[in-house]
Amino acid sequence: MDRALLAQLNADRAAKVPVAVATNLKSGAQTLLYLYGKRGANGWPNQVAERARAVLVADKAETVETEDGPVFLNPFNPPxxxxxxxxxxxxxxxxxxxxxxxxxxxxxxxxxxxxxxxxxxxxxxxxxxxxxxxxxxxxxxxxxxxxxxxxxxxxxxxxxxxxxxxxxxxxxxxxxxxxxxxxxxxxxxxxxxxxxxxxxxxxxxxxxxxxxxxxxxxxxxxxxxxxxxxxx
Amino acid sequence: MTTATVTTAHEDILGQLAAWREAGKKCAVATVVETWGSAPRPAGSQLGIDETGAIIGSVSGGCVEGAVVQEALEAMQDGKPRLLEFGVSNSEAWEVGLACGGKIRIFVEQVE
Missing domain, CATH: 3.40.50.720 (NAD(P)-binding Rossmann-like Domain)
Structure with a gap:
């Protein structure tokens, strides 16, 4: 996990912004995805951003199979x-x-x-x-x-x-x-x-x-x- | 059985990771990414580990944390993420396992 990504994730949590962490389980690559907008989705398969929204709404983590390998989506919702x-x-x-x-x-x-x-x-x-x-x-x-x-x-x-x-x-x-x-x-x-x-x-x-x-x-x-x- | 992510307000794992890095300590985070059967903690559950082996959070009911800490310490040395699997079927290979009969997959990564 990149230190800048961790800092952004903690800032989002402090601001009570729903955010999902996407992790490619093969490469370890990570990004932050949000309920609204395409921020963070650049370079990631389309279905990852789509499922990130569903994961946030259901507040339930899941793994999505993509052409780049399995991507784990972990939601961090406000308390x-x-x-x-x-x-x-x-x-x-x-x-x-x-x-x-x-x-x-x-x-x-x-x-x-x-x-x-x-x-x-x-x-x-x-x-x-x-x-x-x-x-x-x-x-x-x-x-x-x-x-x-x-x-x-x-x-x-x-x-x-x-x-x-x-x-x-x-x-x-x-x-x-x-x-x-x-x-x-x-x-x-x-x-x-x-x-x-x-x-x-x-x-x-x-x-x-x-x-x-x-x-x-x-x-x-x-x-x-x-x-x-x-x-x- | 529910599989929703549950984090208690009293265990700010991600905040602790940031604090460890701030203090110049190496650290890693382990995340449950998949579960089968009656796994003790749902997908999304996290365990933070620092270079001294101090931990915050959990990825099981205490069954596999010891082995996860070992892998996390190694990840802090070589910087490579790893995907671990624990369960009854391979409990001998890992010398630890889940007494509950479930199976879990855990992703371990260093905080750079």
Whole structure:
């Protein structure tokens, strides 16, 4: 690996630019290929640039056979993100767990007694109202949104924004009764049943979780399932 | 089984490679490029190795890292990339193998 290529790759990763490393496994020749444009594709067989795009979209490495030999394509996508609305006890467990699983975590809660640095070390905290916070965070295909406050004033605006985004996972804490009431409010706000079906509620896989940490496990497990299994 | 690339935020392998070069150390990177059966780490997984044999990341559950480090140290000497294959079938040839019964191919290259 060329040192200049490594530097560019690290700069792209820091700038959160999706980039694939193409390696000719016979010669060791390498280039960087991007989601958009032909940068880096010069002198490489056509199908390499085409497959690089597919590899980035699927976030899955593959080897392409070409007339120049096998070419390995390795995607480097920006980190997954978790937006957790509600700086509650469950969030204190979910934030570090999600961080270990590779998510960049933002906790949103305008209630300053909850969202404090001592309760959430090493996490990005936002004291903005959820609708403002979501407008700034712009959830995308690699973002999970989980609401955990039980408070319609805080949860509903976040769910509204999440449903209008490409977020791969939307979860909302609350009992069946709470969840049904929530769905009814969102229905009145104009969302269809199809759209509302994107919300996982009651949140988390059914594993009998009781403690905040166990509930966090069930939520992270469901996020993983949505990311890896439902997309496949 | 999923084969997506998974890197944790706490293991910045490529950042570590750059830091090693910055510090004037030789280093190499090993990448899983193909897997068959129940391989422990998916294609795209990486292991960084410096000239002292220090490592970051993983290419298996610890089964073949020792052999990969040896090859990486040699790649740092001769500058040539190599394609290694590990599996049950040739575990004797390599004297290491995957207990899980899978097979993996690993590309090892020096960071110039």
């Amino acid at each position: 997954l993100r978790l937006i957790a609305v509600g700086a509650v006890h469950i969030t204190q467990a979910l934030a570090p767990m999600a961080s270990l699983a590779g998510y960049a975590v933002t906790v949103v809660d305008p209630r300053r007694t909850f969202a404090t640095e001592s309760r959430f070390p090493d996490v990005v905290l936002s004291n903005a109202w959820p609708d403002e916070a979501m407008a700034g965070l712009k959830p995308d295909l690699r973002t999970a949104v989980v609401t955990l406050t039980h408070d319609p004033k805080l949860d509903d605006p976040a769910l509204d924004a999440a449903l209008k985004s490409d977020a791969f996972y939307i979860g909302s804490l609350g009992s069946k009764k709470t969840h049904n009431a929530r769905l009814e409010r969102l229905r009145r706000a104009g969302f269809s049943d199809n759209e509302l079906a994107r919300i996982h509620g009651p949140v988390g896989l059914s594993i009998g979780a009781k403690s905040p940490a166990e509930i966090a496990i069930s939520i992270l497990a469901q996020m993983t399932q949505a990311l890896r299994q439902e997309a496949a």
